[in-house]
Amino acid sequence: MFCLEQVDARDSPFDRSSSAAMNTLIVVICTLVAVATASTECGPLQRLKVKQQWSVGFGTANHRIDIGTALWRSIFHQAPQAIDQLFKRVEGHDLYSGKFQAHSMRVLGGLNMVISVMDDDTLLHSILEHLRDQHKDRAIPRNYFKVFKAALMKVMPYSIGRCFDKEAWSSCFDVITDTLGDY
Numbered sequence: 714m715f716c717l718e719q720v721d722a723r724d725s726p727f728d729r730s731s732s733a734a735m736n737t738l739i740v741v742i743c744t745l746v747a748v749a750t751a752s753t754e755c756g757p758l759q760r761l762k763v764k765q766q767w768s769v770g771f772g773t774a775n776h777r778i779d780i781g782t783a784l785w786r787s788i789f790h791q792a793p794q795a796i797d798q799l800f801k802r803v804e805g806h807d808l809y810s811g812k813f814q815a816h817s818m819r820v821l822g823g824l825n826m827v828i829s830v831m832d833d834d835t836l837l838h839s840i841l842e843h844l845r846d847q848h849k850d851r852a853i854p855r856n857y858f859k860v861f862k863a864a865l866m867k868v869m870p871y872s873i874g875r876c877f878d879k880e881a882w883s884s885c886f887d888v889i890t891d892t893l894g895d896y
């Protein structure tokens with residue numbers, strides 16, 4: 714159901730011709746699955762895919778810090794005015810300051826919570842509504858959620874690699890930002 718990495722024939726216990734056949738089979742399966750699940754909707758398959766790819770792409774420890782830094786770098790590149798507007802308190806001028814890194818980890822922690830329950834609609838909406846309430850008094854312009862999405866869509870492929878399912882991420886992230894920006 715999910716994209717698989719290709720097997721390197723040199724590492725395989727099988728002879729080269731059967732490994733090559735196996736590689737071809739895997740590519741064919743990946744292609745068929747990609748065609749079968751391609752959709753502009755955030756349906757059950759897309760939700761599971763995003764959840765599975767996030768668990769790979771989010772990684773652990775320092776990798777998470779790097780993802781956060783790359784994400785906010787892209788957000789502030791697109792909307793530099795947001796730094797003074799919203800992130801002075803957490804030292805948004807210095808992405809590497811302890812305060813900003815802690816903020817970045819809080820946001821990724823929130824995102825992790827949301828994506829982990831992507832396949833449970835009731836829980837998902839209750840978490841999203843709580844997050845929306847945490848944001849609604851901060852006067853965040855709605856288009857900033859689009860900026861956040863654009864940044865995530867740039868950063869995640871680096872972390873996930875060629876399996877990154879752009880359509881699934883795009884449609885499922887709209888579900889997240891539609892609720893967060895609904896105030």
Ligand code: HEM
Nearest residue numbers: 795799800802803819820823824847851853857858861889
């Ligand atoms: C999926 C997207 C997002 C998630 C999951 C998320 C999550 C979070 C979380 C968990 C917090 C900490 C809440 C608290 O402890 O009170 C937070 C704070 C905050 N978020 Fe978001 N956020 C998202 C998008 C955004 C966007 C797009 C903006 C604006 C560009 C934004 C601006 C802020 C601000 C200004 C704070 C408070 C910073 C402070 O402590 O002074 N967030 N966010």
